[in-house]
Amino acid sequence: MDRESLAALALTGYGGLLAVVYLWQVGGADAGSVLRLGPFLLIAGAIAYAGIWLYRHEEYRDQAEWVVAWTVGGGSTFMALAALVVLNHWVDVATTAPAARTILDTVTGGSLAGVVAGLYDAQSRHRYAELQVERDRVERFANKAESLNRYAQALNESTHVDEISALSLEVVQLLIGSRDAAFLVVDGGVRIVDSTFPERVSLEEIGLEVAAGEPLQSVRCPEETACDAPEHPSISEVVAIPVPAGRERAVVLLAVPEARDSYSDEDVDLLELLSAHMATALPDIDPGAVDPPEP
Numbered sequence: 001m002d003r004e005s006l007a008a009l010a011l012t013g014y015g016g017l018l019a020v021v022y023l024w025q026v027g028g029a030d031a032g033s034v035l036r037l038g039p040f041l042l043i044a045g046a047i048a049y050a051g052i053w054l055y056r057h058e059e060y061r062d063q064a065e066w067v068v069a070w071t072v073g074g075g076s077t078f079m080a081l082a083a084l085v086v087l088n089h090w091v092d093v094a095t096t097a098p099a100a101r102t103i104l105d106t107v108t109g110g111s112l113a114g115v116v117a118g119l120y121d122a123q124s125r126h127r128y129a130e131l132q133v134e135r136d137r138v139e140r141f142a143n144k145a146e147s148l149n150r151y152a153q154a155l156n157e158s159t160h161v162d163e164i165s166a167l168s169l170e171v172v173q174l175l176i177g178s179r180d181a182a183f184l185v186v187d188g189g190v191r192i193v194d195s196t197f198p199e200r201v202s203l204e205e206i207g208l209e210v211a212a213g214e215p216l217q218s219v220r221c222p223e224e225t226a227c228d229a230p231e232h233p234s235i236s237e238v239v240a241i242p243v244p245a246g247r248e249r250a251v252v253l254l255a256v257p258e259a260r261d262s263y264s265d266e267d268v269d270l271l272e273l274l275s276a277h278m279a280t281a282l283p284d285i286d287p288g289a290v291d292p293p294e295p
Contacts (some may be wrong), residue, residue: 003065004061004062004063004064004065005061005064006054007054007064007065007067007068008051008055008064008067009051009053009055010051010060010068011048011050011051011056011064011067011068011071011115012048012049012050012051012052013048013051014047014048014051014071014111015044015045015046015047015048015049015051016044016048016109017050018040018043018047019041019044019045020045021044021104022037022040022041022044023041025037025077025101036249040108040109041153043108043109043111043112046106046110046112047071047111047115050067050115050119051064052179054067054119054122060122060123060126061127061266062126063118063121063122063125063126064122065068066118066121066122066125066230067115067118067119067121067122068118069118070114070115070117070118070121070234071111071114071115071118072114073112073114074110074111074112074114074115074117075107075108075110075111075114076110077110078106078107078110078111078113079103079106079110080104080108081106082102082105082106082107083103099218101238113247118254133281137266140266141251141266141269141270142173144176144266144270145270145273146170147172147175148175148273148274148277151167151170151175151274151277152165152277152280153169155167155168155277155278155281156165156277156280156281160191160284161185161193162193162194164183164278164281164282165183165193165194166194168181168183168253168278169182169183169194169196171175171179171274172253172255172271172274173196175270176255176263176267176271176274177257177258177267178256178257178258179196179256179257179258180195180196180197180198180235180254180255180256180257181196181253181256182194182195182196182197182203182252182253182254183195183196183251183252183253183254184203184207184250184251184252184253185245185250186208186211186242186249186250186251186252187248187249187250188248190203190204190207190208197254197256201235203254205261206221206238206240206252206254207240207252207254208289209221209253210241210242211238211250211252212241212242214242215242215243215244215250215277215279216241216242216243216244216272216275216276216279217241217242217272218239218240218241218268218271218272218275219238219239219290220237220238220239221237221238221240221241221242222237222239235256236262237256237257238254238255238256239254239255239256239257239263239268239271240252240253240254240255241253241271241272241275243275243278243282244279244282245279245281245282245283246282246283251278251282253271253274253275253278255271
């Protein structure tokens with residue numbers, strides 16, 4: 001069991017211990033004392049429940065140690081204040097029972113204050129961590145988009161379809177983190193210009209199906225199309241984008257994410273942005289000329 005879970009369970013145990021102490025006092029108390037002890041028994045239960053809540057919510061469990069620290073700090077501070085008051089008021093009293101009860105009640109109240117402050121702090125830390133993750137995600141996307149814009153200039157300067165294909169697959173693999181990718185020309189049939197897919201994987205069916213779809217819109221195979229993903233143990237899905245490349249002709253860009261993970265929304269956005277750049281570069285090139293130009 002990790003430290004965070006132990007901290008949450010320790011908080012529950014602490015609240016439970018306080019509840020047992022108050023229940024023990026209720027057993028031999030009169031009606032007036034029971035009424036006095038009731039609120040503190042509820043406080044002890046609230047502390048125990050806070051520990052259970054932290055243990056059950058994984059997103060906040062990482063902050064359990066901070067909540068325990070706040071609880072200990074609140075209880076200790078209130079205990080110190082209570083001790084000062086008790087020493088001033090009960091120094092000449094023969095029995096220490098009233099003083100002990102006063103200190104216990106104050107510690108319980110201080111612990112609850114610490115729990116409340118700790119939970120608020122835990123939520124603030126969790127929210128801050130989420131904002132950090134979101135900021136890092138946006139920054140990574142911006143950096144990739146900037147790099148993609150530099151590739152766009154090279155795409156528009158290309159003079160042959162092979163150059164566009166090579167640059168496109170480089171973007172798909174390096175910037176978007178794809179394991180396999182392919183560049184297909186569809187003009188009645190399907191011609192594979194470039195592909196890093198295993199040789200036994202057939203791409204023709206996907207190419208024909210996707211080429212008939214809405215241009216520049218990504219689709220996931222097999223979730224969003226009638227065609228199936230290639231039968232291969234390492235391929236769970238293929239993202240495909242049709243790119244217009246002239247009259248009755250289209251280019252289809254295929255990509256497979258790394259390690260069987262699905263593409264994130266940002267990855268798909270980058271793929272669609274790449275296809276838009278390809279669409280501006282292809283009209284001036286004959287996609288049928290797949291052989292390298294003579295020097």
